[in-house]
Amino acid sequence: MFSTKSFVAAVGLAVMAAAVPASAEETVIRFSNWLPPTYPLTTDVFVPWAEKLEEETEGRVRIEFVSGLGSPQSHFDLVRNGVADMAFSVHAYNADRFPLVMMVELPFLAPDSRSSSIAAWRTYEAFFADANEYRGVELISLWNTGPANIFTNETEIAALEDVQGLKVRVAGGIARDVAERLNMVPVFAPATEAYEMISRGVADGIFFPTELAYNFRLGPALGYGLKVPNGLYFSSQYLFMNPRTWDRLSDEDQAIVRRLGGEYLAAFAAEMWDQQDILGELEMGAGGTRFTVADGELMANLVAELAVFEQRWIETAAEHGVDGEAALAYFREQVESLN
Known part of the structure; x- marks a missing residue:
């Protein structure tokens, strides 16, 4: 019904x-x-x-x-x-998971x-x-990220010899390898612990893009920033x-x-x-961090000293069946076209 x-x-x-x-x-x-x-x-x-x-x-x-x-x-x-x-x-x-990337x-x-x-x-x-x-x-x-630079608390870097023996916070990977190649002492820690390490003297500085140094509030602990054209690494x-x-x-x-x-x-x-990166340099500069740009003999020495990593990676790529020289050439072609 x-x-x-x-x-x-x-x-x-x-x-x-x-x-x-x-x-x-x-x-x-x-x-x-x-x-x-x-x-x-x-x-x-x-x-x-x-x-x-x-x-x-x-x-x-x-x-x-x-x-x-x-x-x-x-x-x-x-x-x-x-x-x-x-x-x-x-x-x-x-x-170690990403040898090609x-x-x-x-x-x-x-x-x-x-x-x-x-x-x-x-x-x-x-x-x-x-x-x-x-x-x-x-x-x-x-x-x-943006290009990585070298930030230090008390040492202004004007020559390659100035970095030798400095303790620098790194995350691992290429940053660690660069530090060791430049006769620096890599200290491992997450970015969240960087300020405490530098302010306490456990590290003398850090490899970082300017943005990260700024947004992790490291400015007060960093007296100097050496900008490396096209990046110390990425x-x-x-x-x-x-x-x-x-x-x-x-x-x-x-x-x-x-x-x-x-x-x-x-x-x-x-x-x-x-x-x-732009904002970070402005704000850190206003706060007392002195920025300089690597050029001349310093830059030439950095390029010469770090060239080994490109060759090492090409050899690694070959072990994984990839033409490393072709991949690098392609990457650079893309960068050039985008700029």
């Missing part, structure tokens, strides 16, 4: 049932972020990128930021094992983050992708996902992530790095 109450109840159930698929389709990606929530890479890159991803997928994919679920060095494994769905990390923290950190490659980041992504796609160095995770994008970073989380996304949403990752995200992150 038909009744109004049963009809209304049926309609209500139908409306509720129709609403279920929309919410069920939503994929929430837990992003383990070990950076401070106010750091520019978080506020100016990751957060707006996440908002754009949610908008482009019409709410089907949403990123939820959580405080770091482990040490910065552990995040590759945290994502691979599914403890987090997404994270970013620094290649140098696990340099570490090319993008070599000395004297580019004048800024933008050209080196876009060139890095293009070179990865053209020469390194088949090596599958990110096995166990899904790579979304990679990019470079620090490269990458964004990645758990493969099972990736597989939960529809083909359509995977395509959107791909479009918003890769070169798009590399250029987006680089814009922040370059702007912050």
Whole structure:
């Protein structure tokens, strides 16, 4: 027997049932972020990128930021094992995993983050992708910070001899190798501990892009900054996902992530790095850090001393079946065209 109450109840159930698929389709990606929530890479890159991803997928994919679920060095494994769905990390923290990609950190490659980041992504796609160095995770994008410089607390560097014996904080990878090549003493620590190390005299200085020295508030501990044209080296970073989380996304949403990752995200992150390098030099200079530029004999000696790393990497690339000379030439062609 038909009744109004049963009809209304049926309609209500139908409306509720129709609403279920929309919410069920939503994929929430837990992003383990070990950076401070106010750091520019978080506020100016990751957060707006996440908002754009949610908008482009019409709410089907949403990123939820959580405080770091482990040490910065552990995040590759945290994502691979599914403890987090997404994270970013620094290649140098696990340099042995990425012998090919570490090319993008070599000395004297580019004048800024933008050209080196876009060139890095293009070179990865053209020469390194088949090596599958990110096995166990899904790579979304990679990019470079701005060029690294030499910052010291009390020693002004006017000649190569001035750096010998100085203790310098490094993250590992090429920064460690450069320090040792220049007869400096590398001291290992996360960036978050750099100020305490320098202010207490555990380290005499640091290798850093200007942006990082500024945003990690190292200015008061650093009396001098030696700017190295085209970079003493570069620090490269990458964004990645758990493969099972990736597989939960529809083909359509995977395509959107791909479009918003890769070169798009590399250029987006680089814009922040370059702007912050400029701001950092202005603010640190106003605070008392004295900046000079390596040139003349000092620069010639740096180039001569560090040339060994390019040759070593070419040999490493050959061991992995990659033409290193061709990859480097391609990278430099991209940098030149972008500038």
